[in-house]
Structures are given as structure tokens and as C-alpha cells.
Amino acid sequence: MNDENLNVPNFSEREVRMIETCRTLAANDPVGASDLAMIIAKLSSLLIGGELEDATEPDADSP
Incomplete structure (x- = not known):
């Protein structure tokens, strides 16, 4: 089976x-x-959707 045909997200090592x-x-x-x-499902959903932000990244709205 060719991996290119699978809709599998590429998670970072941290994720x-x-x-x-x-x-x-x-x-x-x-x-x-x-x-x-439930936590795993939510985390996976956020990671796949790209909605989970890295807490170490500076927030654009922060002073």
C-alpha cells in the first residue's frame, strides 16, 4: 500500500x-x-485540525 494515499497527519515528535x-x-x-x-481524542482532533498551539510560542496578542 502506498502511504501517499493515506490521509494520515504528520505529528511532531512532541505531539x-x-x-x-x-x-x-x-x-x-x-x-x-x-x-x-477523551483527552486523546480531543488532542488528536486539535492536532489534526492544526488548532493546538505550542505553549512555548509567543502569543501575537501578548505585550
């Missing part, structure tokens, strides 16, 4: 680590897994 950390936490905490699953 991949955030998602993997949430998955690891969910695997180690079955009680909180559903909450973490």
Missing part, C-alpha cells in the same frame, strides 16, 4: 509523545482510562 503518554497512563489506570481516552 506523538503527548499522545503516547496519555495512552500509557490509560493503560496503567483503568479507572481513569475513559477520561484519558
